[in-house]
Amino acid sequence: MSNAVASRRSIRAFLPEPIDQSLLETVLRKALRAPSNSNIQPWHVWLVTGARLEALRDATRARSVVPPAFDERPFPVYPEPLEDPYAARRFHCGERQYAAMDIAREDHDGRLRYVYNNHQAFGAPAAMFLFIDKAAGPSQWADLGIYLQTVMLLLTEAGLDSCAQISWSVFHSTVRAQLGVPDHLTLYCGLSIGRADPHAPVNTVIADRADPEEILHILKD
Numbered sequence: 001m002s003n004a005v006a007s008r009r010s011i012r013a014f015l016p017e018p019i020d021q022s023l024l025e026t027v028l029r030k031a032l033r034a035p036s037n038s039n040i041q042p043w044h045v046w047l048v049t050g051a052r053l054e055a056l057r058d059a060t061r062a063r064s065v066v067p068p069a070f071d072e073r074p075f076p077v078y079p080e081p082l083e084d085p086y087a088a089r090r091f092h093c094g095e096r097q098y099a100a101m102d103i104a105r106e107d108h109d110g111r112l113r114y115v116y117n118n119h120q121a122f123g124a125p126a127a128m129f130l131f132i133d134k135a136a137g138p139s140q141w142a143d144l145g146i147y148l149q150t151v152m153l154l155l156t157e158a159g160l161d162s163c164a165q166i167s168w169s170v171f172h173s174t175v176r177a178q179l180g181v182p183d184h185l186t187l188y189c190g191l192s193i194g195r196a197d198p199h200a201p202v203n204t205v206i207a208d209r210a211d212p213e214e215i216l217h218i219l220k221d
């Protein structure tokens with residue numbers, strides 16, 4: 001599993017070839033061993049492939065344009081305002097991708113169109129959608145992240161690529177309606193799943209990390 005931790009990275013352009021359905025289902029089932037506070041397992045998971053995923057892309061394509069016609073977001077993705085160091089890290093994350101795609105800073109619409117590729121699941125042949133009960137609190141949301149990471153690592157171990165996508169939250173009602181998800185659940189994020197397009201410039205991005213000294217406080221006697 002430590003190899004998977006080191007080698008997993010977000011892939012933002014996928015080959016269209018379908019992935020063996022039983023492999024996908026095995027990963028999602030194995031990940032159900034993820035821990036959660038008091039073992040309440042607050043995750044609700046939908047897996048979409050083939051015609052259903054295509055229908056979802058169709059439902060968002062014409063609305064994911066400049067200017068967009070999004071659903072109202074169910075929750076703010078960042079605090080307003082987002083302060084440093086988080087704002088700087090977020091900026092850097094985006095800049096690395098725009099540079100790889102050769103999209104200039106002043107090309108505002110081009111940048112938005114790039115971001116809106118999220119809603120085509122980056123061309124992936126499979127997508128997982130992760131939902132949580134509307135009544136859930138911060139501890140349950142953290143549990144969801146643990147399930148998500150467990151899935152991503154198991155996918156890496158199985159030779160598959162993925163990208164978590166909170167960007168789907170701008171289409172939360174649409175996703176819910178398309179997949180038949182009950183009203184009491186909120187969409188946390190999507191996860192595009194497939195095999196990386198080896199020729200896509202965006203897939204050359206390897207996100208760096210903050211200096212460990214900024215984060216780790218190791219107290220010694």
Ligand SMILES: Cc1cc2nc3c(=O)[nH]c(=O)nc-3n(C[C@H](O)[C@H](O)[C@H](O)COP(=O)(O)O)c2cc1C
Pocket residue numbers: 008009010011012093118163164165166167168189206207
């Ligand atoms: C919960 C979550 C949501 C994310 N949402 C998006 C997204 O909407 N679009 C995107 O391109 N990347 C998204 N990412 C990927 C992050 O940008 C990525 O994990 C981070 O830049 C570190 O890069 P790495 O995954 O390649 O290590 C998300 C990651 C997580 C964990």
